[in-house]
Amino acid sequence: MSSSEPTAPEVDWDALTAAATQAMHAAYAPYSDFPVGAAALTDDGRIITGCNVENASYGLTLCAECTLVGQLRLGGGGRIAAFACVDASGSVLMPCGRCRQLLYEFRAPGMVLLTVSGVRTMDEVLPDAFGPQNLQN
Numbered sequence: 418m419s420s421s422e423p424t425a426p427e428v429d430w431d432a433l434t435a436a437a438t439q440a441m442h443a444a445y446a447p448y449s450d451f452p453v454g455a456a457a458l459t460d461d462g463r464i465i466t467g468c469n470v471e472n473a474s475y476g477l478t479l480c481a482e483c484t485l486v487g488q489l490r491l492g493g494g495g496r497i498a499a500f501a502c503v504d505a506s507g508s509v510l511m512p513c514g515r516c517r518q519l520l521y522e523f524r525a526p527g528m529v530l531l532t533v534s535g536v537r538t539m540d541e542v543l544p545d546a547f548g549p550q551n552l553q554n
């Protein structure tokens with residue numbers, strides 16, 4: 418591997434999924450009855466969390482990833498090195514398409530996600546992503 422390639426961080430996935438499960442208990446999901454918790458390890462070693470927050474309009478629902486990104490910013494910023502989200506049964510969930518884009522914006526080099534098919538890179542779950550780089554002309 419060349420030295421310019423980012424390496425995946427050592428991640429305590431049990432700790433991250435435990436944090437996601439704890440956050441899931443704060444979810445507001447009376448419409449879907451599908452609470453979700455998310456957790457991320459930041460590039461400076463913090464764990465931040467999020468939960469889904471639904472709305473009577475349905476379409477205005479905030480996924481757990483949305484509130485997690487808010488927490489990232491409120492906590493002083495930083496980048497996401499590793500991410501996991503879980504449902505009420507503790508099963509790993511895939512972020513929806515919109516949330517993959519949200520996570521992409523704040524990815525650290527080599528960011529990894531816990532997925533239903535194992536640990537994956539951001540590029541694997543959102544290949545050829547649109548991003549800030551596309552706004553340069």
Ligand SMILES: O=c1ccn([C@H]2C[C@H](O)[C@@H](CO)O2)c(=O)[nH]1
Nearest residue numbers: 449451453469480481511512513
């Ligand atoms: O990764 C996911 C997938 C779904 N949801 C939420 C949105 C909605 O409130 C509920 C059912 O789709 O689950 C998340 O928060 N994150």
Ligand SMILES: [Zn+2]
Nearest residue numbers: 480513515516
């Ligand atoms: Zn989503």
